[in-house]
Ligand code: SF4
């Protein structure tokens with residue numbers, strides 16, 4: 672369990688990454704983004720990696736929900752636990768987030784960092800330290816970055832970008848969870864992220 676001071680440090684951290692990084696990046700990439708209220712594909716299928724402090728903060732937000740919504744979430748969690756029991760451990764398990772209610776996040780203010788970066792293109796570092804651009808999955812649904820995506824080569828091409836007439840480049844950012852969870856960002860604020868696992872494993 673985290674102390675109130677640690678949770679406060681985490682809240683300040685969220686404000687910092689949103690104000691100094693994420694809000695600016697979303698604004699910068701606006702011509703490529705289709706994110707809007709009611710669009711929830713990114714919450715409908717995933718693993719939703721979540722750390723201990725992020726999970727505690729979600730549960731903190733949960734306390735303020737109406738009884739009906741809480742009941743709905745409990746039912747979803749029961750189904751997810753059943754799904755997990757029946758699923759082979761070796762296979763990837765993709766599921767709908769239990770906090771998605773009527774196509775919207777009922778804990779939006781309390782959502783984990785993975786959800787705050789959803790929609791942007793970002794860099795992933797492989798085992799050898801090489802950077803790879805990761806395009807949001809919903810490009811395949813004709814959503815984010817689809818206006819500059821070459822569906823045959825499965826990449827964003829300069830040609831497509833030039834054809835689009837959009838001035839700002841389709842950029843990837845250093846916002847992988849590994850980067851955002853770095854101690855350099857969290858230690859000065861007096862908290863650590865703690866254990867990191869799939870959301871379903873916390874339920
Ligand atoms: S990331 Fe994609 S699926 Fe998620 S809200 Fe944005 S457009 Fe919709």
Ligand code: SF4
Nearest residue numbers: 714768770771776786
């Ligand atoms: S916590 Fe909210 S934003 Fe994140 S996956 Fe669940 S419903 Fe979506």
